[in-house]
Amino acid sequence: xxxxxxxxxxxxxxxxxxxxxxxxxxxxxxxxxxxxxxxxxxxxxxxxxxxxxxxxxxxxxxxxxxxxxxxxxxxxxxxxxxxxxxxxxxxxxxxxxxxxxxxxxxxxxxxxxxxxxxxxxxxxxxxxxxxxxxxxxxxxxxxxxxxxxxxxxxxxxxxxxxxxxxxxxxxxxxxxxxxxxxxxxxxxxxxxxxxxxxxxxxxxxxxxxxxxxxxxxxxxxxxxxxxxxxxxxxxxxxxxxxxxxxxxxxxxxxxxxxxxxxxxxxxxxxxxxxxxxxxxxxxxxxxxxxxxxxxxxxxxxxxxxxxxxxxxxxxxxxxxxxxxxxxxxxxxxxxxxxxxxxxxxxxxxxxxxxxxxxxxxxxxxxxxxxxxxxxxxxxxxxxxxxxxxxxxx
Numbered sequence: 067x068x069x070x071x072x073x074x075x076x077x078x079x080x081x082x083x084x085x086x087x088x089x090x091x092x093x094x095x096x097x098x099x100x101x102x103x104x105x106x107x108x109x110x111x112x113x114x115x116x117x118x119x120x121x122x123x124x125x126x127x128x129x130x131x132x133x134x135x136x137x138x139x140x141x142x143x144x145x146x147x148x149x150x151x152x153x154x155x156x157x158x159x160x161x162x163x164x165x166x167x168x169x170x171x172x173x174x175x176x177x178x179x180x181x182x183x184x185x186x187x188x189x190x191x192x193x194x195x196x197x198x199x200x201x202x203x204x205x206x207x208x209x210x211x212x213x214x215x216x217x218x219x220x221x222x223x224x225x226x227x228x229x230x231x232x233x234x235x236x237x238x239x240x241x242x243x244x245x246x247x248x249x250x251x252x253x254x255x256x257x258x259x260x261x262x263x264x265x266x267x268x269x270x271x272x273x274x275x276x277x278x279x280x281x282x283x284x285x286x287x288x289x290x291x292x293x294x295x296x297x298x299x300x301x302x303x304x305x306x307x308x309x310x311x312x313x314x315x316x317x318x319x320x321x322x323x324x325x326x327x328x329x330x331x332x333x334x335x336x337x338x339x340x341x342x343x344x345x346x347x348x349x350x351x352x353x354x355x356x357x358x359x360x361x362x363x364x365x366x367x368x369x370x371x372x373x374x375x376x377x378x379x380x381x382x383x384x385x386x387x388x389x390x391x392x393x394x395x396x397x398x399x400x401x402x403x404x405x406x407x408x409x410x411x412x413x414x415x416x417x418x419x420x421x422x423x424x425x426x427x428x429x430x431x432x433x434x435x436x437x438x439x440x441x442x443x444x445x446x447x448x449x450x451x452x453x454x455x456x457x458x459x
Contacts, residue, residue, distance in 0.1 A: 077110040081148045091148055092128045114152065115163060131155045184258040186236060187243025195257035195265060202267055203319045206312050213312045214276035216266040217326040221304045221338040223262040230296045238303055245290065249283050273311040273343050274395045280307045280341045281422055288339065304339035306330060315344050340423035343395065363387060364402040382449060384437040393434045395420045403452055411448045414439045
């Protein structure tokens with residue numbers, strides 16, 4: 067929304083600001099196109115007339131407009147202005163407008179924005195979001211690009227309404243809208259998805275980067291509402307989020323949304339106040355829940371940077387680790403595993419799943435699913451012996 071507002075203001079200045087010697091509206095639009103602004107000729111035409119015709123056709127119209135404006139200037143011995151010349155050209159020469167209505171631009175923009183905006187939060191509404199998501203999926207298919215989707219749900223929002231009243235609940239939703247608008251880029255689409263649910267489309271963004279954005283939002287929301295006091299009580303509002311990527315997780319619009327929704331459900335099951343990236347469960351080996359069983363996991367790095375992680379469960383193919391510091395999706399890990407008094411087993415692993423959650427003691431931890439890479443440094447036999455030793459402990 068911010069991006070659209072800024073581009074609209076810039077396009078209108080092209081019409082309104084006085085032209086220098088030898089300068090034209092068409093030349094200004096061409097300069098914008100060379101700067102990388104997408105389809106400026108069509109964007110200005112659409113802003114003025116609410117008609118869209120493709121950028122090349124729009125450029126031809128602006129070229130014809132320049133000739134027509136110069137003709138009017140010569141015949142009337144005065145410049146009638148860009149707007150009058152444009153509408154005379156489109157009505158009487160090109161005949162693209164039949165019954166145009168004279169409307170103040172500010173009033174028109176308010177009406178148009180009202181049609182696509184959720185009035186409580188200031189975010190885009192669901193109908194506009196659905197259209198944007200469809201266009202983004204089509205764009206990714208056409209140009210072979212990626213996008214990510216974040217679905218967000220406020221945790222236990224009914225409690226806020228029940229304990230503090232619906233006005234407090236509405237205030238929370240308004241604050242959420244403001245926080246999201248502040249935390250997303252101009253090209254992102256943030257919307258109220260329904261009730262206490264929100265959604266963000268991140269064009270040209272991989273899931274790992276979307277995870278960073280979602281985690282930043284989760285942290286900021288938790289911090290903000292911890293300070294938000296109603297009736298002497300802190301609201302303590304938190305959120306859970308699910309992330310999916312297009313096309314790596316799904317190649318259809320419906321699948322794109324469904325995968326993010328499944329990741330959101332997983333974050334809820336993990337205890338809420340968490341962010342989860344969608345992943346396909348591909349377990350071919352049974353996992354052993356470790357509980358209090360002691361498998362020491364040493365993350366080896368440069369000298370002096372080694373640290374110990376907690377193993378949650380393990381199988382012959384991979385394991386789930388708990389870390390107090392963030393890991394990266396796709397990151398390669400050099401681990402040493404040891405059980406009891408046995409010799410350590412050295413393993414090279416890849417992070418294939420990543421989630422964040424907050425423990426009962428309000429400590430943020432990262433759950434990383436890793437897949438073993440077997441090579442000369444580690445053999446399945448050595449790992450099997452370690453698993454048997456751990457099972458017997």
